[in-house]
Structure formats: structure tokens, C-alpha cells
Amino acid sequence: NAGVTQTPKFQVLKTGQSMTLQCAQDMNHEYMSWYRQDPGMGLRLIHYSVGAGITDQGEVPNGYNVSRSTTEDFPLRLLSAAPSQTSVYFCASRYSGSSTDTQYFGPGTRLTVL
């Protein structure tokens, strides 16, 4: 199993540009989520999904959209990038919505918005 994969690994955008961060998992996990990590702020939840077709907002959802058309994929869209969205983005998945399940993280996407 490849686990949780993310593309791209690095990205530089200009303010106002849009892009999609890709996330895929091959473990048949129902629950997937997106976090951003900023210095001193820990991991903050952006959006999450408890299954195909179901998504919900996390702690910091503004400026981001998600969809979950398949179990495997959970892309994160930035519609109009802003410098405040410069961060490291992690996708994560776990088998079910139970908080007792282990969460697996992807390698991250390092995004810079100029």
C-alpha cells in the first residue's frame, strides 16, 4: 500500500491564483481530513469527510473548498490564494470516524503564496 499520497510536494502561487491540492489513499479509509500547519499553531483542521459525498468544515475552512466523490480521493481547492494561506498542508485518513482509529498522514504540500 502507498498509504496517503499528496501532490504536489511544493507549490508557489501568486495572490489570486487558484489551485487544487491532491490527496489519495489506498487503504479504503472512510474518514479523510485536511490540516494546515503553521509555526507555533500546531495542526489546524480545515475540512473533513466521513465518507464519499459527505464533507464538513473544520476549525479554519474559509478560503478552501473540498469534495469527496470517491472513497480514495479528497482534493482541497484554493479558489483565490492569499498570502495568509502560505502553510504546510497535510492530508490524513483513518479507517472510520471513530476517534480511536489511528490517523495516517500524507507527506505534506508546502505552499507559498506571494
Place this chain on the structure above:
Amino acid sequence: GQQVMQIPQYQHVQEGEDFTTYCNSSTTLSNIQWYKQRPGGHPVFLIQLVKSGEVKKQKRLTFQFGEAKKNSSLHITATQTTDVGTYFCAGDSNSGYALNFGKGTSLLVTP
């Protein structure tokens, strides 16, 4: 809302010294998980504690869950340079699905 607070934010030790990070929740948790993130890497699951007062060990690492299930600690005995990284605790959230992560404790170990 539920919050998980973690202290200290940073810790710098000499190799061989012990290290402890503490995690406190404003509400009772059903379980707590610990993750380690190496510099430039991604968080990796270490362990989960579920029972009140539970203690688990992984070699030099000792994890404890408080009796009231509101706090937890990670203790590393005789740190090594391979222990460098950020340690996160995570508890369940109001949604019942998402995990609430503490802000992490960054450990630096110098030889």
C-alpha cells in the same frame, strides 16, 4: 469548544537527559493519541491511551493518561538525538469525528 493544551512549546536538552511533555484538555476525553513529527516530515502515530490511569511504554517512552481522562503525558528517558522532533497529543472533538491536536512540543537534543 474543546481544546487540547500542550506544554512546554519548546524543550532543549542535552543527550541523556530526560524529557516530559504534558497535554491537558478542558473536557473529558474518550481517548488520547500521541504523534511524532520529525523535522521536515509528517506526523506519525505513536500510541493511543483509552483507559483512565493507563500507562504504556515503548522502549524509553512512557505514556500516561490521567485518572480523570483530562490530561496525559509523554516522558522520554535518556534522550537521544533520534528523539528530535515535535510531539503532538490529540483528543476527540465536539464533532466526534475530528481529532483536536495540541500545538505540540518541539524537542531539540544536542549531543
